[in-house]
Amino acid sequence: MVPGLVSIIMPSFNTGRFIAELIESVLAQTYTNWELLIVDDASTDNTDDVVQDVKSSHPERSEAIHYYKNDRNRGAAYSRNLALREAKGEWIAFLDSDDLWYPEKLEKQLKFMNDNGYKFSGTGRIEIDENNNSLNTYIRSPHHVGKLGMFLYCWPGCLTVMYHVPTVGLVQIANLKKNNDYAIWLKVIQKCDFYAFDEVLSKYRVRKKSISHDSFEKLVKSHYDLFRIGERMNPVSSFVLACLNMFFGVWKKFRYVVCL
DSSP, rough: OEOOOOOOEEESSOTTTHHHHHHHHHHHSOOOOEEEEEEEEOOOSSHHHHHHHHHHHHOOOOOOOOEOOSSSSOOOHHHHHHHHHOOOEEEEEOOOOEEEETTHHHHHHHHHHHHHOOOEEEEEEEEEETTEEEEEEEEEOOEEEEEEHHHHOOOOGGGEOOOEHHHOOOOOOOOSSSSSSHHHHHHTTTTOOEEEEEEEEEEOOOOSSSSGSOOHHHHHHHHHHHIIIISEEEEEEEEHHHHHHHHHHHHHHHHHEOOO
16 A cells, blocks of 8 residues: 555546546646556447557656456446555545546545545535536535445445545445445445535536436336345345435435535
C-alpha cells in the first residue's frame, strides 16, 4: 500500500465515445497522487485505441493509467473485483467510464475526510445527458449513514465514493449483474460509517439503458439478488429490504434531489 495514493476503480464496456473525456477529468485533478485502474470488459468498440491515444498524449502520467482487458465479457462486478485486487492506494475511489469529475474532486474530498477523521464518504453530483448537457438536477445524500441506513437504500452515487483501505481492507463482491457498486458499499459500511460532503464535485451521465430505467419488477429482483446472493441473507429479509429500497428510492427524490 502506498500512503496518500488514491486508486481509482473504473470498469469499462463499449464506452469509447466517452472514456477519453473521463480520463482527461482524472488527469485534470488538482490532487495528483493517484492511479487509474481501467478494466475493460471485452469491449467491441474502439475503447482500446482511445485509451492508448490518451496515454500517448500524456506520457508524463502514462504509468499511472493501468489498463486491463478481460478475456471475455464477465460483468462489472468481476471487473471491479480485479481492479480492487490490483489497487495499491491508501484510498479507493470509483468512477464509471461515462461519468466525469470536477478538477478539485479528489483534493476537496480528501481534505473533508482527513479533517474530520472520516473513512467512507461521497459528494454531491449533478446529472448530464449523453451530450454533456446539464439535466438541471442536483443529487445529495444524508450527511451520515450507518449500517442500517445503507441497507435500507444505496445513498451514495458510485462516482462520488471514496474509502480508506487500511480501515476497510480488501473488498470483493459476488458476481452480480446489477447493483454491484451497492454491494461494495454494503461491505464497507460494516467497517465504517458513511459521511456526505455536500458539494457538487461529480457529473453523472444518464443513459437510456441505465438501471434507473428498468421496470419496477426488475428493480425489485435486482435488489433481492443483492441481499440474497450478495449478502447471503434469508429470502424474507432479502425481499423486505428490496421493498424498503424501493420506498426510500421514492423518498430520496423528494428529500435529496434538487431541481436547479
